[in-house]
Amino acid sequence: MQLPSALRQAIDQELTGITLADLAAASALLSQRYRAETRDGRFHLNDELAARAYLTTRMPATYSAISASFAAIIEAAPDFQPKSVLDVGAGPGTATWAASSIWDSITDGTLIEASTAIRMVGERLSKALPLDRVTWLAQRIGDGLRDAPSADLVVLAYVLDELDRAARTPLIARLWELTAHTMVIIEPGTTEGWKRILAARDQLIAGGAHILAPCPHAETCPLLAPDWCHFSARTARSRLHREAKGGSVPWEDEKFIYLGVSRHPAISHAPRVLAPPHVSKAGVSLKLCQPDGSAAARTVAKRDGAAFKAAKKLDWGDAAPIRSSPPTEQQH
Ligand SMILES: C[S@@+](CC[C@H](N)C(=O)[O-])C[C@H]1O[C@@H](n2cnc3c(N)ncnc32)[C@H](O)[C@@H]1O
Secondary structure (H helix, E strand, O other): OOOOHHHHHHHHHHHOOOOHHHHHHHHHHHHHHHHOOOOOOOOOOOOHHHHHHHHHHHHHHHHHHHHHHHHHHHHHOOOOOOOEEEEEOOOOOHHHHHHHHHOOOOOEEEEEOOOHHHHHHHHHHHHHOOOOEEEEEOOOHHHOOOOOOOEEEEEEEOOHHHOOHHHHHHHHHHHHHOEEEEEEEEEEOOHHHHHHHHHHHHHHHHOOOEEEEOOOOOOOOOOOOOOOOOEEEEEEOOHHHHHHHOOOOOEEEEEEEEEEEEOOOOOOOOOEEOOOOEEOOOEEEEEEEOOOOOEEEEEEEHHHOHHHHHHHOOOOOOEOOOOOOOOOEEOO
């Protein structure tokens, strides 16, 4: 996954004049704060250098994870043609960029961001967005988002982990109120990120939301700790990204977890592939979350012909519209 070229060019403009040493130091500090899930009352992106480090080392990865989540929404709701997007905790506008490159029906974007440093950068980048109207609101999520408009698509990407626990439930409730059609939440693919998504899932189901993805059901999640649900999105790394992180590989795998819910049910639910498929002489082994609410390891045998061929094409995170062989091992 690559950022759209208009966005890449706008980012390049933002990064002119910055030294590699400054960028590497700011990236290291940012990684450390994200890894520790530091909540010290300060925004992680609280100055220009941190904002530019985010553009270089985090935005490509969050863009890939958000785009992969949106791709699953399209499979579950192919007729969904949003006209408006509300991007809360927008940072540099990552989710708005991803949404507008996936749904060309979108004409209006509203982006809410409380950190001045990243909002200024995002506002400049968003001049290149292919939308009719883009509105940035300098608002704090804790203030109740009173002035926020409702939108067809509401997105909360990589934000819950920065909020105090007490702020999460009222925020999810308010965002659901503002959701005209579909809401998508994305979090880092850690056990803590998964738990935050599970809590939001329970709350939204209780509020009448239909699950679009990744779960093919609205039953209790069948996975039990230490197991957890997450996915992976491959992201191209620019030269600057590699240099700032001291890495040599031209890509990285972003682990993430997401939830898509809607006011309308999914057109259908197929089993979801919960781990990288394993191909052996016997066939393709898949860990699946299934529409009946169970998780199971299933093997599609070579002798199953067309089903085997289809299973070989499946990847971690895909919906698996195949007839599988009976469960070989019940997960929980
Ligand atoms: C990790 S960044 C994610 C940015 C973007 N959504 C993305 O996925 O790339 C989290 C963003 O949420 C913003 N944020 C955190 N707490 C907030 C709050 N209380 N009110 C508004 N924005 C907040 C941060 O300033 C930051 O820009």
